[in-house]
Amino acid sequence: MAYMTTRRSRPGRPRHVPDSGTASPRDQILDAAARLFVSQGFAATSTREIADHVGIRQASLYYHFAGKDEILVELLRKSVRPTTDKVDKIRNQVPPLDYETALYLLVLVDVRTLADVDHNVGMLYMLPDVTNGEVYTEFRKEHEELAAAYADLASKVASEKVLEGVSLKQLGNMLIQQVEGVISMRAEMITQDTVRRISCPEAWAIASSCLRICGVSQDKIQAANAVAVEMLDDFLEDRVREPA
Structure with missing residues (x-):
């Protein structure tokens, strides 16, 4: 069922000068x-x-x-929502009980979100004037929702040895921090207006490292890679696909 929403009125006036581009x-x-x-x-x-x-x-x-x-x-939401919006789809479309592939695919989607967001806005996580402000509290709830999704999938694949050493919440946070290394990678500037791109092998390495943190064996990591990479395009609707 579709719902009609009423946009709240705002002070101010609409654009005064002509639009110089195609963006709103x-x-x-x-x-x-x-x-x-x-x-x-x-x-x-x-x-x-x-x-x-x-x-x-x-x-x-x-x-x-x-x-x-x-x-x-x-x-801030632009750095998280494209991933959290796909969590249920990942759970539903990955083969039943193949939690390694689900976690691997979640990492790949999250890496792409952070790699594609304009101006590397994930850098804002690292600014004290952002993280110490009240406004960050509102975003933190969404960030914790994503960490909980990581923790849930990790609980299905992590070895007993791993789970003996850390709580599921800690494990989820460890995984999301591993993925957010993409932010620092992008910060390696090529020119003033161009940031370093994240390659497919780098994304696979990040996903593989997340499964290793959970204690997943190398053969299962390789199997998860094979399935997740094939499925990835179905989760990136906004991506401009290259011609075959």
Whole structure:
């Protein structure tokens, strides 16, 4: 059943200057904010500066967002939601009881999310002015939801020895931290406006390392890789596929 939602009214006015690109004004604001937050910090960036980068009045920005905090939450969600939205699909489409493949595939999807998000906004996790702020609490719930998905799958594949040493919550956090190494990898700048790309072998290595942390044997890791790589495109609807 479809539901109709009513968009709350916002102060300010819509865009004052003509759009110079194909992206919506809202997306252009998010893009400019991501670039500025990552390059100079959240606290050091004003809504006026974001508006100037987009080419709109500050009042027009407030038509789309209530303020800087709302922009930040939306950007943080872009680094998590594309993965959390696919957790149930992964569980439902992976062969029954093949939890190693499900975990491997979850890692690959998460790596792609972090690798593709504009301006490497995952870097915002590392900024004290972000993580120490009240606005981060709202995002933390979604981040913990993803960690719980990792913990749930890990509970199905982890060896007894591993589970004797750490709690499931700790294990889930260990796995998500392993995946978020992608953020630091992307931070290795090639040029001012280009970040390092994450290769398929690198993504496979991250996924394999997550299964090793759980104590999964190498033969099962290889089997999970073979199935997960074949399934991956079905979970990346927005990806522009290369011609065969």
